[in-house]
Amino acid sequence: MDDAPHRHHHTSHPAGHDGHRRPASGQPSLNAIAFRxxxxxxSGCAVGEVLGMVIGTAVGLSNGATIALAVALAFVFGYAFTFFPLLRSGMTLRAAVRVAFAADTASIALMELVDNGMMLVIPGAMDAGLAAPLFWGALAVSLLVAGTAAFPLNRFLIQRGKGHALAHASH
Structure with missing residues (x-):
């Protein structure tokens, strides 16, 4: 069966069915860019979050202190995962700091709010020891939900030339 008329229909309109322009051939879609x-x-948030939760739990910090440590480390690692590649690309220290803060702050903040909020509402998650499957399961689920919550924010920011679009434009 010849599908040329069908193919013509889709290629004759520059916008997709959702009204957004299709990327040029070989270019990733907005959703793909936002997902990456x-x-x-x-990734950066998870490294800091897990490290903070493990340290806080292992040394017996209160829930509040453990969360504060996890959030601080999530921001440190989240920014670092953007900052160091920018430096390696030849960007000045000052410019790399500015771009990393502009690119990641909103996304990290939302992820941390969702992730730690979930850890607090999952019964027993914060009080479970490091050997407890509840601790690790709750942390994994919390991070996945946090990433899911951040995707639309990242997509919105990138579409407007903000957020991670600033870091990608700098490479």
Missing amino acids: ATVHCL
Whole structure:
């Protein structure tokens, strides 16, 4: 069966069915860019979050102190995952700091709010020891939900030339 008329229909309109322009051939879609930005940001957040939760739990910090440590480390690692590649690309220290803060702050903040909020509402998650499957399961689910929550934010920011779009434009 010849599908040329069908193919012509889709290629004759520059906008997709959702009204957004299709990317040029070989270019990733806005959703793909936002997904990669979210995974990138979630990676840094997760390293800091897990490290903070493990340290806080291992040394017996209160829930509040453990969360504060986890949030601080999530921001440190989240920014670092953007900052160091920018430096390696030849960007000045000052410019790399500015771009990393502009690119990641909103996404990290949302992820941390969702992730730690979930850890607090999952019964027993914060009080479970490091050997407890509840601790690790709750942390994994919390991070996945946090990444899911951050995706639309990252997509919105990138579409407007903000957020991770600033870091990508700098490479």
